[in-house]
Amino acid sequence: MADESGFAEPSSERIDHLKKIIGRAYDSVEWSSLDLVPAEDSVADVFKWRGDQATVPYFRVSHRGRRYTSPEMGLGEFSIHFLFWILEQYADQADLTLLLDEPDAFLPPRGVRSLLASLQDFCLRNKWTLVLSTHSEEMIDAAIEHEAFVLLRVDDRGVTEIVDTATAPEVAAEVLPGLPMDRVLFVEDEVAAIVLSAAIRAVDARLLSQVEIVWGNGQGYMRELLKRLPRRPAPRIRFGFVFDGDQRAVPLDTGAGWPVAYLPTDREPDDVLRSVKSELLEHAASFGTTPKQMSVFFDTIEGENSHDWVIKVGDRYERRRVLPTLAAIWADGHGEECRALVEELS
Template sequence: MTRRAEEDQVWKDLLEKVKGSGPRPTIVEGVEVDLAQPCTVLGGRNGAGKSRVLRSLASTMGEEALYLDLHHLCEQALIVLRSREDFSDMINEVDPVGPNEQRKEDTERVVARNYDAIRWFSFEVEPNDGKVAERFRWGGSTSLIPYFEVEHKGTTFSSRDMGLGEFSIHFLFWVLEQYRDVKGLTLLLDEPDAYLPPLGSSGLLVRLLQLCLSRDWSLVLSTHSTEMIERALEREAFVLLRVDESGAIEATRSKDDPGAADTLMSPAPIRNILFVEDESAWMLCTVLMEAGDRRLPPVSSVIWGKGAGYMVTLQEHFPRSPASMFSYSYVFDGDQRQHVKKSKTARWPALFLPTSQDPDELFVTNAQNVPELARRLNVPEHELSLFLDGKQGLDPHDWVNDLGVKYGRQKVLRVLAEMWVANHSAEAESWYADLTNAL
């Protein structure tokens, strides 16, 4: 099973598990967190209040939650580990505490190393700082410091020699094993991927979700990882935090605003290139993609020319390479259905905009509802009605052009496209299904 397929299955299993359970809203720092959800990902700029919300949740929930600010805990553990030279001798006197096969696989997948051997130890060593020592009790009465020893490609090394990313993952799964018999816990993680590369952070999320599923836990974590945020957006599990001028935290849920994470994401690389006939087709194609899945337009480039001729030439002579970095499609106007042949197997696919009419003909039908068109254009209804009365009988192309001259071409094209798509949802959904099949 691929990593993405594995992750999709985990999300599906989690959602099935909570189906039918009512919401459990908890409000901390003015932010509502639904603890009935299997996973909530908090994002935002530095200083947006992510850590504050997690600490407040931990304080409110008490023993029902486990709060881990992993980067801080790693630093404190390493201070202790590097302050003593006897840990390597101490392991000869005790048995390893893990990992079992599942935690070994989790660690290897996230760290991206196939170890020859992993041994985890727990030592009753108390940090000098009393507050730090309290954090290392892990629900018990004694402070426990982890010590790890691994073998990889013939070399043996310990916690003291590991990079922060590798050490943090061993440490995280070691801590979670201290709570393996606790059911119904809410795991609160503050930037657990802070030391990991992007691919590691994505792998970490799916492993954490699997663990939470097996133990009937829920997960709330903060992150700067675009990979984690993208996965959370797909499942409407992302919450954007920001601090307003008064210092209060504001929250925007991706469930309510799909663009909540736009300010945090790097521009996505273009993957799809779609050829269309003209500017009206360009706008209609763009709006149709937005209606189908708003994540598609940022990774797609729509190119318009002068009519269908150049697209037919490309269709006939542009080969389809299985190793291409891009996916190409020819999106002809609807009135070309009877004239354009289906692409050959070795060529990129051709499809058609909705109906058997061209986009300008579709746009003109919006004049049947002047009040809605006036509202969308933000112009007086009486003024628009008088203007359109003088345009009756015009060729649809000229009608669209004249309306664009009157109120601004780009504004008019977008309004006409959005209004048509909004009022023809069945045709829009059918077209999007054809597009996704083509891509």
């Protein structure tokens, strides 16, 4: 039947997509459309595509001198040929919505990103909208990177919640495993560690699993480590030194050459936290008080320097909760500075 119907070779571009996704350097690829009519009308309707006649695809490929056809293909290989054969049936039609349910289900991991890129390319060229469901870490990671990921989940009441990374980037940390820890970052003190952690979380919460943040009592120990900590080529664990912003103008002895960065702004971290005190009033209820009572307390410590101000706010409203809240408020309002720091650390 295939010989009677005839074989056609897909475009060279389509063959390139197949090769990348499936991972096989085909010698040849041929597709045929067979006029087969399933016995059940409901099944036949599914295979009518854009016409009145049910049509079933049949594939023939050659790889490393061996020719084989659809029934001999693995499910992953066959599903990709089938998917792109279907797309070809509608290639001349614009403004369609393509809905795909786990198209990567039978593919090896390395083919997943190529599949997504090929689908995006096809849909962009044809002005289609692409929506797909997936459990693939590769595909989710790529979607998160481009703020195109949407998480659907059912809450305790049975209501479906919709969360997208464009408005809630932290959702990435919920659905993807943490990255392996491969770097240690030294900072001056606890407040610096809190600010650095908030800045990283604001950009990509998963990156925190890569990092161990170590803090001490001021920048003196960091300067000694920076001079003396040896560095070998291609270290498995990398070290970095993140000084407070007010240390930018102070000369450094970089010793073994470990990288140095600075927290955002040219101020010390205590000043950074204090700068968003008015916005903390909106969170007063979570600290067991009211905005008015919190505002009155702030008035009583107005004359304190920033270091003592942070200590007293921490003592009053539970340090391990209120200081990260202040840092998160600041980071949320200073996305560009946070991204610049994370890029520098990367």
